[in-house]
Amino acid sequence: ESGGMLIIDDGARRALAEQDRSLLPAGVREVRGEFSRGDVVEISEGTADRVAYGIANYGAADMRKIVGTRSDRIMTTLGHHFGDEAVHRNNMVVL
Numbered sequence: 001e002s003g004g005m006l007i008i009d010d011g012a013r014r015a016l017a018e019q020d021r022s023l024l025p026a027g028v029r030e031v032r033g034e035f036s037r038g039d040v041v042e043i044s045e046g047t048a049d050r051v052a053y054g055i056a057n058y059g060a061a062d063m064r065k066i067v068g069t070r071s072d073r074i075m076t077t078l079g080h081h082f083g084d085e086a087v088h089r090n091n092m093v094v095l
Helices: 010-019 060-066 071-078
Strands: 004-008 028-033 040-044 050-055 092-094
Touching (some): 028 060, 060 071
Parallel strands (some): 004 040
Antiparallel strands (some): 050 092
């Protein structure tokens, strides 16, 4: 059981489930719980349906600041950059 959850929009769900893509901050609608960079988080559409699990590139506090943000705004918003993805495809299991 993961301590954190990322609630994603339908476009992000399709990108993960059908196109084998990474999860970008732009597709994240909400951050639930507390987690650190490198922790496993649950990825969900907010329903009971889990979409995936993955290793977060950003901790919960940072993730809340970049929810819905284009990846090219991460550095400007946070002052640091651990990659364009909230969760990289290589670090994710889609259910």
